[in-house]
Amino acid sequence: MKQSVFESSEIAGVTLQNRLIRSATHEGMADEHGAPTEALENLYVQIAKGEAGAIITGYAGIQQDGKSCLLNMLMIDRDDLIPAYRKLTDKVHEHGVPIVLQIAHCGRQTRSAVTGKPTVAPFSVKDSVFSESKPRKLGEEEIETIIENFAAATQRAEQAGFDGVQLHLGHGYLLSQFLSGHTNRRKDKWGGTTENKFRVVAEIMSRIRSSLDSYPVLAKINAYDTRPKGMRIDEAVAIAQMLETAGCNAIEISSGVAEEGLSVMRGPNPPVQALFRSHFKFRTMPAPIRTISTPFVRHTMRPRIPIRGNNLEAAKRIRQDVSIPVITVGGLHELTTISSAIETGATDYVAMCRPFIIEPTIVRRFREGTQTASRCILCNYCVLMGEMNRMKCYYGRLPKKEQ
Numbered sequence: 001m002k003q004s005v006f007e008s009s010e011i012a013g014v015t016l017q018n019r020l021i022r023s024a025t026h027e028g029m030a031d032e033h034g035a036p037t038e039a040l041e042n043l044y045v046q047i048a049k050g051e052a053g054a055i056i057t058g059y060a061g062i063q064q065d066g067k068s069c070l071l072n073m074l075m076i077d078r079d080d081l082i083p084a085y086r087k088l089t090d091k092v093h094e095h096g097v098p099i100v101l102q103i104a105h106c107g108r109q110t111r112s113a114v115t116g117k118p119t120v121a122p123f124s125v126k127d128s129v130f131s132e133s134k135p136r137k138l139g140e141e142e143i144e145t146i147i148e149n150f151a152a153a154t155q156r157a158e159q160a161g162f163d164g165v166q167l168h169l170g171h172g173y174l175l176s177q178f179l180s181g182h183t184n185r186r187k188d189k190w191g192g193t194t195e196n197k198f199r200v201v202a203e204i205m206s207r208i209r210s211s212l213d214s215y216p217v218l219a220k221i222n223a224y225d226t227r228p229k230g231m232r233i234d235e236a237v238a239i240a241q242m243l244e245t246a247g248c249n250a251i252e253i254s255s256g257v258a259e260e261g262l263s264v265m266r267g268p269n270p271p272v273q274a275l276f277r278s279h280f281k282f283r284t285m286p287a288p289i290r291t292i293s294t295p296f297v298r299h300t301m302r303p304r305i306p307i308r309g310n311n312l313e314a315a316k317r318i319r320q321d322v323s324i325p326v327i328t329v330g331g332l333h334e335l336t337t338i339s340s341a342i343e344t345g346a347t348d349y350v351a352m353c354r355p356f357i358i359e360p361t362i363v364r365r366f367r368e369g370t371q372t373a374s375r376c377i378l379c380n381y382c383v384l385m386g387e388m389n390r391m392k393c394y395y396g397r398l399p400k401k402e403q
């Protein structure tokens, strides 16, 4: 039967009023302990009133060395954070919208200057964007702790009233680093074959399932990247199938890692000035050296093609090979494109990120017909300025001075 955008449906028993999901978006609206603030509550209530089918939170850290170097990440590493999250989920539920907590460990895509801990990864391969130096290769016991902490974070999410968790397996963060041959060069049981690279995720899933057998667990994966020996679509299909076998309830399809430049969130112009303003390497750089670096930065940040809908083909392919729902994200900002992707069966759901930043009530506007496309201009300042500021829409203009 043909699916349509504004019909209700279920993912693992959770009802969504339509097929448009707010994709995970780091908001920088946690307090110093990683608890959600009133500002975040207000934002989510706005999105819920705006009729999003479901909200996926910004990534929440499962342990301190995996904390983001972007400002004020959510954390879910302690039981005493549960009441603040409970308040948040209660407020969202008043509007009948499900809310899912995305849980993550940043691995090598963070900085020890921010986390206060050594940066760790499956293998000691330096990240050219984030790390000050090579990350330390994780030992057996540390991998066990990470598995345990993902499971503990899921239990906290359930106690806090979230309708599910989403494991962040994409965008070059720790679990994505395990899955990619570029960053996982281990020769032990955690590296080599796809089964071995997936083992850490399989262990997390089985640890979660041992105490929460039917709690919704979603995953966001990379369908591809362009790193040597990195993720390719055939392996992503195998990973999606392994996720289904492991008991995952829905898969969101994304792509790209930070080192590639702007491949995760694409745009027509390299946002060089925003990068110079916010990134730790450039912020304090003398002006003449910045000038010399500009052509290199422009090249790294060059537009990736296609700018819109770049994960749709991969999602279509993956959807043919799994029977759990597929969510697609990435430059799907126009209602006609979204409807066609859902109606033709390329994807079951569409997730959006930047459209909700400029217009938190975008879904209601689509439904009412007052708007048919997001007004986002893809400047990407929202993400680049995240090291310094809370998430907001800059609409292609940088403030004269940081507030």
Ligand SMILES: Cc1cc2nc3c(=O)[nH]c(=O)nc-3n(C[C@H](O)[C@H](O)[C@H](O)COP(=O)(O)O)c2cc1C
Residues within 6 Å of the ligand: 023, 024, 025, 026, 027, 057, 058, 059, 102, 168, 171, 220, 254, 264, 265, 266, 329, 330, 331, 332, 351, 352, 353, 354, 355, 382, 383, 386, 391
């Ligand atoms: C400001 C900002 C923050 C983001 N934070 C996250 C995040 O916490 N977790 C995640 O999986 N993706 C994150 N993303 C990526 C988005 O979820 C999404 O995959 C990407 O922006 C492409 O979708 P879009 O074209 O609808 O914006 C972020 C993107 C932006 C712009």
